[in-house]
Amino acid sequence: MAVYTDVAAEELAEFLKGYDIGELLSYKGIAEGVENSNFLMHTSQGAFILTLYEKRVAVDDLPYFLSLMAHLAGRGVRCPQPARNRKGQVYSTLAGRPAAIINFLEGMWPRRPNAAHCAGVGDALAKMHLAGQDFPLVRNNPLSVAGWRPLFDLAAGRADSVQAGLRDAIARELEHLEKHWPLDLPVGVIHADLFPDNVFFLGDKLSGLIDFPFACNDILAYDVAICLNAWCFEPDHSFNVTKARALLNAYGRARKLSQSEQDALPLLARGAALRFLLTRLVDFLNVPAGALVKPKDPLEYARKLRFQQGVKSLRDYGIAPPGCVV
Amino acid sequence: MAVYTDVAAEELAEFLKGYDIGELLSYKGIAEGVENSNFLMHTSQGAFILTLYEKRVAVDDLPYFLSLMAHLAGRGVRCPQPARNRKGQVYSTLAGRPAAIINFLEGMWPRRPNAAHCAGVGDALAKMHLAGQDFPLVRNNPLSVAGWRPLFDLAAGRADSVQAGLRDAIARELEHLEKHWPLDLPVGVIHADLFPDNVFFLGDKLSGLIDFPFACNDILAYDVAICLNAWCFEPDHSFNVTKARALLNAYGRARKLSQSEQDALPLLARGAALRFLLTRLVDFLNVPAGALVKPKDPLEYARKLRFQQGVKSLRDYGIAPPGCVV
Secondary structure, rough: OOOOOOOOOOHHHHHHHHHHHOEEEEEEOOOOOEEEEEEEEEOOEEEEEEEEEEEOOOOOHHHHHHHHHHHHHHHHOOOOOOOOOOOOOOOOEEOOOOEEEEOOOEOOOOOOOOOOHHHHHHHHHHHHHHHHHHOOOOOOOOOOOHHHHHHHHHHHHHHHHHHOHHHHHHHHHHHHHHHOOOOOEEEEOOOOOOOOHHHEOOOOEEEEEEEOOEEEEEEEHHHHHHHHHOEEEEOOEHHHHHHHHHHHHHHHOOOOHHHHHHHHEEEHHHHHHHHHHHHHHHHHHOOOOOOOOOOHHHHHHHHHHHHHOOOOOOOHOOOEOOEEOO | OOOOOOOOOOHHHHOOEEOOOEEEEEEEEOOOOOEEEEEEEEEEEEEEEEEEEOOOOOHHHHHHHHHHHHHHHHOOOOOEEEEOOOOOOOOOOEEEEEEEEEEOOEEEEOOOOOHHHHHHHHHHHHHHHOOOOHHHHHHHEEOOOOHHHHHHHHHHHHHHHHHHOOHHHHHHHHHHHHHHHHOOOOEEEEEOOOHHHHHHEEEEEEEEEEOOOOOEEEEHHHHHHHHHHOOOOOOOOOOHHHHHHHHHHHHHOOOOOHHHHHHHHHHHHHHHHHHHHHHHHHHHHHOOOOOOOOOOOOOHHHHHHHHHHHHHHHHOOOOOOOOOOO
16 A cells, blocks of 8 residues: 655656557556555556565565466456566566566456355356466465464464454464365465455456465465455355355356365365464554554454354355255 | 545446546556545546545635636646536535546656756746636635745744754745735736646656646746746756756746746745745654655755845846846
8 A cells, every 4th residue: 555666757668668568658656555566557558557566575476476467367367467578578677676567457346245246256266276277387375274373473472462362262273274274175376365355347247356466376275265255254244145155156167166175165264264364463463653554454354263163064155065066 | 645545436436427427447546645535547438536635625725726727728728627527516525525536647747857848847837827817716825925934933943953043044034035025926826836746748748737736826926936946956956057947938938027027036936945945844843653755855945945045136047137038
């Protein structure tokens, strides 16, 4: 939610001479992304997003997710496509920082997602999983089960200051998940952060998936579980089975979930809830004084975790029992 | 440099039904304006800026400057034009705030203005002054000579903490300006804040003047003086007479400065320097702890003031002596 680096018009115009995307007409710093500087550019050939990667982003991961977007866009997934400069590079240096340009996708993210949006995201997620199957690069998920205990260690000492008993609740859940985390489910490229603000719609029609810096190789059904948590709860914290059904059925029509994936879904959803509970908790406990950006509420995910702990079968997600077509 | 208010896509799409500017395709909060929330919108009819006015903006002044932009744009000045809704209003309410839509102007503000940019701004400023002559609304300038002493009173006690002797220097200058401020120069609509970041160019060609919230009725030549200070100093604080000549000559070709305006210009430039010195000083002394926005340097304008105090005639601005065509 901040532009950290300004770029002079003269410097940017010069940079764009290395690309074949037209003459620069305008650019505005946009209030998106907490860690990077993003600009919406208009050129004589259209609209683009310019991103300058600030220091917290590992430059080593840029080839993975920029190539991934190119790969997915080439297979019909509606996602931004990185522009290549005349040297064929998807990123180079501007204002002393790694910089990349992607095409701008029209669309708005739904502040109040409905069942049609959930169906859209289920369908797009499945198609993204299929399109990613022959993507050659590999990036392990630093925020999968092995990454949770280090986060817990950072937050444990002060967790109870956020909610009494939170520390023990997390410790118990972590132990359970470490013990039971599935090792034999289909893996592939996952988005890993497909929240509503990363999915654009025009009306009820999905127009794009954005924001791939968490993309990695992990259990495909774990990505579905992240979406169940992110899309199917109401503002009053209740779980909306109609939305879950829409999401899972749309996913299943494009990529059928196997029996073991279906069986694992409640456990994966617990893991997905714990992962966001932990990162939010760490952020919440480390907000710099005077920060303008309000940290996201970790307790939202503590509640979601409790819901997922109570899920016994896919019936609780509003869909047909195992054995039937999901 | 911040978006204070988020607007839901659904709410914005509904709001736009009151306008005839097409279907909403996207909108992004942009990092411009410290006091308002600004969004760059794409619709099926083009690009627009949506502004939500936050509490520090006096709603009473909105009709003045929105009508002014409409008036000026109607007379060929390249400035944003407010969109009228189906009720004919140039602003109404969105997300509980006064909200207006203007068309988006392509162009970039020059981070390193050259003489051609200065000529462009001189020409555009003169044409704006001419186009404003039959604008019927009146708004006094709260930041003209009568407004400076109250600002000084706010800052005086701590001025010397910024630079030793600053308090006395300002007090002396203020007394001088209050005594000698001209009362008989041509007045009209002035922009009053025409800094480089409010003037867009495509290459060396001026494509638009933006940001009119300081616009008011005041001495026309005072607007020229503000621009001399804002455009003609180099980063090393030296005054660039080539740029000043380009600015003043271009202005004079479109609207000839009278003999008394020419004579008053050095004094007006002292006033213009003091005005920005004072507002920056007050801001500088009142930065909230942890603010992300770095306050502008008041001492830049203390230096400019000292330069203007030494100006004896228009020769010091690089142009012909009084009597010749400027």
